[in-house]
Amino acid sequence: MKKVTMADVAKLANVSKSTVSQYLNKRYEYMSEETRKRIARAIEELGYQPNIIARSLKQKTTATIGVIVFNILHMLTIQVLHAIEEACQERGFHVIVSNSDDDPEKEKKYIDMLLAKQVDGLIVFTTGKNEDVYQRLVEERFPLVFVDRMVPGVEADAILLDNKRAAALAVEYLASHGYERIGAVAPPLASHVVPRMERIEGFRQALTEKGLPVIADYFVTAEISSIQRELAKLFASGRPPEALFAINDLTLMKILHFVKNNGIHVPDDLALISIDDVPFADIYTPTLTTIAQPTFAMGKKAAERLFMQIVRKQKHKPQIFRFPPTLIERKSVRQRGNNNDGRR
């Protein structure tokens, strides 16, 4: 099928392989117009296409990067991936995408496979584990960038949202609209899942800074599948929160399910604000006030940093980049002028 090689072109053009090679690499400074044309014609005629694998073997570089994500279906993932892919195209790089499913074992396996495939660098939406593996990579100066999450002990570039700021934005906005009893909803906390920790911690801090009550019961942290149940408990017993802060789109979805199933009116019965700007934010009723991440910029930055490491393999100072969240004001939080907490 694809059997035509450089040797074939050389033969047809009556030159040597080296000359063809030079031609391909645009080193035609010392090449006669004549031979250049002959080679061009030979290539054309044979439909020759260079074998990049062979080139890679020689040059020890593949113009390919690996991206490992913990959840390929997540909106953030896909948007960042989009930016990464675009940046790579501009540089003539390819990207191999692997989905770890948030399983550290899989993650480790894919890192190994990708390395074996000689990728020039790795961008990873990490599970947060595998510290040893990453440690080895940074020691070897292998180009590596974390996105969205990171591994605490590892000194590598990381592209993160300014999570504390995002949480603070939410609290401040709610506070300025007269809300006091505010709850937060998140998946289970785990020290290796950095954004979750930072958002909840940021939330707690902002609350105290604003002089608002920190109510233990109002911190709903549960598996996504149990969130509705937990919310039901919360709203059944005692005084429910006036507002809820969803730390990401998945938890928001669950809250939205919950309010729909229970006839809770947003924002009159319950105000809502969340991180991640969901696509339906402005067609939902009410439209959803959200805190957006600059996903495209983050992906672009991740690619940039990786390329930086790839081109100059010397030591570089690993940095953590915190991207600013943006509050998008819509209608799921209203101004609570007078302290009415009745329905409708």
Add this chain to the structure above:
Amino acid sequence: MKKVTMADVAKLANVSKSTVSQYLNKRYEYMSEETRKRIARAIEELGYQPNIIARSLKQKTTATIGVIVFNILHMLTIQVLHAIEEACQERGFHVIVSNSDDDPEKEKKYIDMLLAKQVDGLIVFTTGKNEDVYQRLVEERFPLVFVDRMVPGVEADAILLDNKRAAALAVEYLASHGYERIGAVAPPLASHVVPRMERIEGFRQALTEKGLPVIADYFVTAEISSIQRELAKLFASGRPPEALFAINDLTLMKILHFVKNNGIHVPDDLALISIDDVPFADIYTPTLTTIAQPTFAMGKKAAERLFMQIVRKQKHKPQIFRFPPTLIERKSVRQRGNNNDGRR
């Protein structure tokens, strides 16, 4: 960095490269327990990892496939991609993802680059153009599978939704609920964008089969960005449709915007049904009746067919697989018992 090679292992273990190679490929039938252990230890000690590029050069196979998509942000894309990625992982394959942005030029370029990189096969969500390029691929028996769309003249495997059936499902459901004046909304029609054509054609056919009026004005085909404007015209002049069929999620979004901005009540003023099961379908008010595509099954099938072509490179009969749509009944279409068309 990653400099330890098979030769190093061989030296340390006091054997030849060939023996190490055999060990790696698990051909230890004729290998003494003794040497096997020595090799294992040497590998361990040196942290040796085989260079897959070198292997690929020799074996002429990369265990890598290319996937070219016309819109990486599209929900369908991402779900199908997920399935493809999973299937590939099971087989130890990697997938390189490229985004053509629905630009045939880009598409062509990526095909060439991917071929140069010696991918073992291509799954493409095609722009519908580049017939010549694809023609050449099938002539060369290069493993190729189209997904979602296809290129009319090209005899290759294609994984498609049964688009006509999907449109018919919509019409039948609407008809059975008492709707008669039904419109459809789609991006501009183009003969090379197969699903669009098939859905609209299927819609028209189903209408006539059901004895319902086919009203030219009710076919809204416009750029996504102009759809709202076109809908406004339609609803301003004359008698608006009682129900609308959105041929995909993007058009649905625009319709949803439109009804929100114009205070049109769904389903009382206007019933809605669409292809693609959007994630917010059952938190929207009313919940959205949709026609879902079996995205995961489609992705899996695409990978399967590609693998089939990859393993036995002999001729195979190209097939078009049409996957059955599923109507998910929710609340955006109501039973129109009595012919009231008033509001609320």
Add this chain to the structure above:
DNA sequence: TTGTATGCGTTATCAT
């Protein structure tokens, strides 16, 4: 300006 020779890290063939 172009050609020769060698190496990249494997696998495969054929000896031994």
Add this chain to the structure above:
DNA sequence: ATGATAACGCATACAA
């Protein structure tokens, strides 16, 4: 059971 050697397709130093 294990080893020597020749590919794989290209790039590059050096020669001519």
